[in-house]
Amino acid sequence: SQQGEEDPQALSIQEGENATMNCSYKTSINNLQWYRQNSGRGLVHLILIRSNEREKHSGRLRVTLDTSKKSSSLLITASRAADTASYFCATDGGDYGQNFVFGPGTRLSALP
């Protein structure tokens, strides 16, 4: 079963708008990562946030982590058409790879 669950499943916005995606998980984690995937290709790592961090920024990306609510959010500011992709959160909950779990993803469409 998948631990990370992204919300919403799909999101359509206009270029220039901000996009917010949420991720919830069930068990304790070491870190949480966000990845992007363009049309069935390989995943691209966006940002990693550790369990003792609350917020991280990378360019137009802002990630927050609330371990008490077991949730994270990814904010993409001033979206571009090139941001159109699927976004996945993945949680690392232990010492072995079987604890690295991806959610089903959010499909973002940034319309020109």
Added chain:
Amino acid sequence: ETGVTQSPTHLIKTRGQQVTLRCSSQSGHNTVSWYQQALGQGPQFIFQYYREEENGRGNFPPRFSGLQFPNYSSELNVNALELDDSALYLCASSRGAGGRIDTQYFGPGTRLTVL
């Protein structure tokens, strides 16, 4: 673009056949993980190799097996293919230390179709 490569890009097999997928990890990485991604789903962890040994396995049957070589490249073998094995297979390399997963760098994937 990451330094992780996978071959082949696409593959068509029939039910019951066997398949081998290959992955070359990024330079300096000693850990390779394999994932299966069905259409419209997130990747599902198959197994991980660290320093040539299996270091964790997801909920996949024994007909999914793998190898890691001294240069840290890796193979995924699937025997007795079933229709449900049709998926995108992704490998990811990382700098591991006993299996803890930090940032993973993914290859472009192999699209397997089982007819």
